[in-house]
Amino acid sequence: MTTTGMHQRRETGGGGAWASSWTAFAAVMMIFGGVMAIFEGISAIAEDDVFVLTRNYAYNFNLTSWGWIHLSLGVLVILAGAALFTGAMWARVVGVVLAGLSMIANFMWLPYYPVWAIVLIAVDAFVIWALCVGISRQPRTE
Template structure:
């Protein structure tokens, strides 16, 4: 009969005492894939934010309100705000994709929250687009917050 007994998996056998190996990787939980999903959505939302910002900078009359302003800022100013926040969302989302540096999750939560607030202000100007982005931001926040206790490097 072989060295393996019936019903015993090869992974569960004890290693010989003289062998040393790398520490086993932490177990990946069921929610760990949400971080990667949130990162991909962040990159997409960030790129769209950059495009939205560039559209407002290049063509300030593309989005027109009754007074030509949103709150007290001109469209060019809002364009720069969207451009910067969109770039930050995309960069931090890309930072979450690889081995997810520890700073990336906290920064992502802060920046995505800021993005949601900015789009909340933009609802009178672009209601459908703002609501879509806010919904995506909430999905990203859910993906990042529900997996907070999961080890970031534990992926299958």
């Protein structure tokens, strides 16, 4: 292999398969989290009697409106997760932003379904971590 070929390969792919595997992991986890958020939204919209409210909680919201928020956020998270398979940088940025918004929404969801919310907060934290780790560094000039 010539030095030109090695130089070109170093410029195009900073992380290689390692970075792309973290991106694929984040994409799959975003799709999973989006589907779970859609289930949250549908269950909150369809039946308000399914959830037991904790009394004297600092955040008191209408459950049906939270259902619509989770439903729409879940659809956006699924679309962003699918866009991550393209490997585009804008998909990473959108993925980090949407995972952060999903974390906030699930934190507010804690009084309605605490175990589900904690699991989705952990999934979103892994997504943010995987998307930030997978960003390739700029090559050093030698």
